[in-house]
Amino acid sequence: MLCLFTSYYLLFLLLNALIPLSVNIEYSTLVISSEKNLLHAFLTSDDKWRMYTELDEITPELKKAIVFKEDKYFNYHPGVNPVAVLRAFYNNISTGKRTSGASTITMQVARMLEPKERTYRNKIKEIFRAFQLELKFSKAEILQLYLNLVPFGSNIEGVKSASVIYFGKLPDHLSLAEIATLSIVPNRPVSLRPGNNNEVLADERNKWLERYRKAKLFYPDFIDDALAEPLNPYRRDVPKLAPHLAYRLKAQYPGMNIIRSSLSSEIQQKTEKIVGEYSRRFYFQNIKNAIALVVENQSRRVIAYVGSADFFNNEDGGQVDGIRAVRSPGSTLKPLLYGIAFDKGLVTPKSIIADVPINFSGYEPENYDEKFHGNISIENALASSLNIPAVKLLYSIQPSTLIGKLSDAGFSQIRNEREHLGLSMILGGCGVTLEELTGLYCALANRGNYSDLGLRQNDSIPIAQKIISEESTFMITEILTQLKRPDLPLNWDNSLHTPKIAWKTGTSYGRRDAWSIGYNNRYTVGVWVGNFSGEGVPELSGAEIATPLLFQIFNAIDYDSEKEWFTMPEKLDLRYVCSHTGKIPGEFCEDLIIDYYIPGVSGMEVCDHLKKVLINPDSSLSYCTSCKPETGFITAYYPNLAPEIISYYELNQINYHKIPPHNPDCERLLSGKRPEITSPVHENEYFVNVNDSMEIMLSCNTANDVEKVYWYVDKKYLRTVNPNETTFFRPHEGPVEIGCSDDKGRNTSIIIYVRFTSF
Ligand SMILES: [Zn+2]
Numbered sequence: 001m002l003c004l005f006t007s008y009y010l011l012f013l014l015l016n017a018l019i020p021l022s023v024n025i026e027y028s029t030l031v032i033s034s035e036k037n038l039l040h041a042f043l044t045s046d047d048k049w050r051m052y053t054e055l056d057e058i059t060p061e062l063k064k065a066i067v068f069k070e071d072k073y074f075n076y077h078p079g080v081n082p083v084a085v086l087r088a089f090y091n092n093i094s095t096g097k098r099t100s101g102a103s104t105i106t107m108q109v110a111r112m113l114e115p116k117e118r119t120y121r122n123k124i125k126e127i128f129r130a131f132q133l134e135l136k137f138s139k140a141e142i143l144q145l146y147l148n149l150v151p152f153g154s155n156i157e158g159v160k161s162a163s164v165i166y167f168g169k170l171p172d173h174l175s176l177a178e179i180a181t182l183s184i185v186p187n188r189p190v191s192l193r194p195g196n197n198n199e200v201l202a203d204e205r206n207k208w209l210e211r212y213r214k215a216k217l218f219y220p221d222f223i224d225d226a227l228a229e230p231l232n233p234y235r236r237d238v239p240k241l242a243p244h245l246a247y248r249l250k251a252q253y254p255g256m257n258i259i260r261s262s263l264s265s266e267i268q269q270k271t272e273k274i275v276g277e278y279s280r281r282f283y284f285q286n287i288k289n290a291i292a293l294v295v296e297n298q299s300r301r302v303i304a305y306v307g308s309a310d311f312f313n314n315e316d317g318g319q320v321d322g323i324r325a326v327r328s329p330g331s332t333l334k335p336l337l338y339g340i341a342f343d344k345g346l347v348t349p350k351s352i353i354a355d356v357p358i359n360f361s362g363y364e365p366e367n368y369d370e371k372f373h374g375n376i377s378i379e380n381a382l383a384s385s386l387n388i389p390a391v392k393l394l395y396s397i398q399p400s401t402l403i404g405k406l407s408d409a410g411f412s413q414i415r416n417e418r419e420h421l422g423l424s425m426i427l428g429g430c431g432v433t434l435e436e437l438t439g440l441y442c443a444l445a446n447r448g449n450y451s452d453l454g455l456r457q458n459d460s461i462p463i464a465q466k467i468i469s470e471e472s473t474f475m476i477t478e479i480l481t482q483l484k485r486p487d488l489p490l491n492w493d494n495s496l497h498t499p500k501i502a503w504k505t506g507t508s509y510g511r512r513d514a515w516s517i518g519y520n521n522r523y524t525v526g527v528w529v530g531n532f533s534g535e536g537v538p539e540l541s542g543a544e545i546a547t548p549l550l551f552q553i554f555n556a557i558d559y560d561s562e563k564e565w566f567t568m569p570e571k572l573d574l575r576y577v578c579s580h581t582g583k584i585p586g587e588f589c590e591d592l593i594i595d596y597y598i599p600g601v602s603g604m605e606v607c608d609h610l611k612k613v614l615i616n617p618d619s620s621l622s623y624c625t626s627c628k629p630e631t632g633f634i635t636a637y638y639p640n641l642a643p644e645i646i647s648y649y650e651l652n653q654i655n656y657h658k659i660p661p662h663n664p665d666c667e668r669l670l671s672g673k674r675p676e677i678t679s680p681v682h683e684n685e686y687f688v689n690v691n692d693s694m695e696i697m698l699s700c701n702t703a704n705d706v707e708k709v710y711w712y713v714d715k716k717y718l719r720t721v722n723p724n725e726t727t728f729f730r731p732h733e734g735p736v737e738i739g740c741s742d743d744k745g746r747n748t749s750i751i752i753y754v755r756f757t758s759f
């Protein structure tokens with residue numbers, strides 16, 4: 001007997017090696033939320049809903065009910081129940097009918113893996129496969145395979161698909177009544193199809209519940225509750241939330257049955273609804289799309305991902321994932337630029353910068369409102385998103401510095417195009433995605449430390465890298481939190497609905513893109529509104545169109561940001577500065593204000609907003625120390641204005657406190673030589689090729705006492721250089737007036753004629 005058993009066992013091992021078991025099942029890809037709710041499911045390639053049930057989703061109740069109904073000795077037999085086989089064999093012979101009563105759960109799994117005609121030969125093969133399954137898998141795994149494959153009629157396979165489609169829940173949330181219902185459907189999938197005739201289904205369910213009672217499978221109270229439970233299953237649509245992220249993750253992780261995203265199902269659902277409804281309001285203004293990304297700052301994980309206003313709208317490119325599309329950022333990179341300038345010690349929030357026309361080698365930026373604001377503080381320049389101060393700062397730190405920081409912060413298009421980017425990048429002359437921008441602002445919410453955003457719950461987040469200092473970040477956040485600012489949407493009732501956030505808007509050239517990105521301590525939200533076709537619309541602006549959506553999303557996330565606002569870093573300090581310049585107060589300075597500064601980093605220049613001038617009593621002449629008369633002069637103070645401000649005031653005939661002309665009899669003025677322009681040459685004609693970036697050189701000879709030389713083009717200030725320094729500019733076509741003045745007030749000008757050629 002033992003010998004016989006051993007030889008059978010050896011034969012089995014031989015066959016097991018010759019005809020190995022292969023379990024290769026294609027499941028529906030499921031994308032779930034961080035809390036493990038089902039967000040999105042994909043049909044298999046054979047158009048089935050075959051969802052993978054995880055072991056921990058199989059509750060003891062489900063296990064008990066299925067084993068009781070299908071195979072009472074499941075936990076004890078080796079894949080085949082010999083008693084049942086013999087009984088079935090006897091029945092078949094005595095009645096002449098074939099019954100399948102002998103099938104264990106394991107044998108049913110074998111049949112579902114390799115569906116075959118029911119013949120004795122195939123039955124033997126099935127038994128062989130059952131042994132193989134038992135050898136390879138645990139009982140729990142075999143039951144799991146059974147529950148994953150059992151058909152529920154139509155294209156629904158497995159208990160998870162049935163549970164999601166008929167009850168709208170995952171299997172571990174099923175009640176006993178629902179478990180009993182699902183356990184009986186596979187035997188008669190047509191007549192007992194849920195939703196078809198629920199009364200018949202309920203009768204059948206109750207019969208089984210009574211059998212459970214008889215078998216003492218569950219407590220009687222539990223059975224009573226289940227009997228009383230109304231039964232109303234119907235076929236639901238499978239969830240289709242976060243479609244863009246679902247497709248993205250499915251492509252990124254092919255063959256994965258369940259992808260656990262980082263999304264919060266509640267916030268995803270809310271954000272999708274808000275974006276969809278918001279977008280519909282502007283549809284007839286020809287603004288067709290809107291997208292949003294919500295990130296939890298601490299974990300850097302994306303908790304809502306809305307890639308278009310309506311995924312199922314084919315006409316307006318609903319399936320395009322706007323989160324990853326490359327677009328012009330408008331002004332949204334400015335906060336980083338100002339942060340870098342703070343870190344370089346160039347400016348502080350109250351520093352004054354001149355917002356007047358300026359020419360950077362042929363590039364003359366204009367403000368959004370096409371106005372100039374004269375002297376303005378750095379904080380107002382950023383809050384009002386002025387262009388000229390931003391271009392000036394970028395000119396000071398050099399675009400390569402900004403490009404380096406942005407490359408560190410994951411901006412791939414900018415990194416790839418670094419050779420071709422210039423000053424205009426700070427006004428939108430470069431390509432970014434909403435994902436990149438939201439990642440950058442998330443770094444601002446994380447004290448200046450950048451890290452890539454996570455899309456899956458269990459992905460480890462790389463160690464963060466410092467982009468700007470904590471101190472600069474705090475100053476930027478303070479500026480971007482001000483509520484009295486020009487980019488609040490008109491008609492916005494800010495007392496009621498404005499969430500406490502730091503935010504920045506952006507509108508791209510041609511009004512193609514409206515951006516608004518904001519953050520508080522806990523969340524960063526990025527919003528873009530526009531057309532996927534790239535079509536511009538006159539009404540499109542970051543402040544008017546994107547910001548209200550940003551506010552709505554923040555309000556919906558519902559969190560008390562006042563209580564958990566950012567705290568001032570220890571290394572940041574406060575000091576008094578002169579309100580006229582933002583510099584350390586000098587002897588004349590009386591209007592003092594408080595400003596932030598970073599000790600050891602921020603500039604320590606003393607204010608020079610006034611300059612002492614000797615004048616005659618009727619203020620018609622000024623003197624220097626060498627020409628001042630013995631008596632009859634007085635000391636007066638005049639504003640010490642930047643040359644570009646004076647040039648702007650003069651050109652626009654704006655009144656200002658002007659220093660009287662210098663004493664014409666002054667020996668020094670008479671003996672001192674005026675600057676003499678050596679390049680270009682007066683009244684010469686210059687040919688400039690429009691196809692290359694050719695520039696004209698400016699140089700001059702000056703007197704020995706000169707420390708600074710100011711260049712002007714068509715009376716507009718161009719640049720300040722040292723006396724022997726040459727500089728370049730790109731002219732316009734036609735006559736161009738070039739002026740040069742020294743710091744002693746002596747000046748000269750010439751005219752040249754410029755012609756554009758294309759060869
Ligand atoms: Zn001052």
Ligand SMILES: [Zn+2]
Nearest residue numbers: 623624627666
């Ligand atoms: Zn003099």
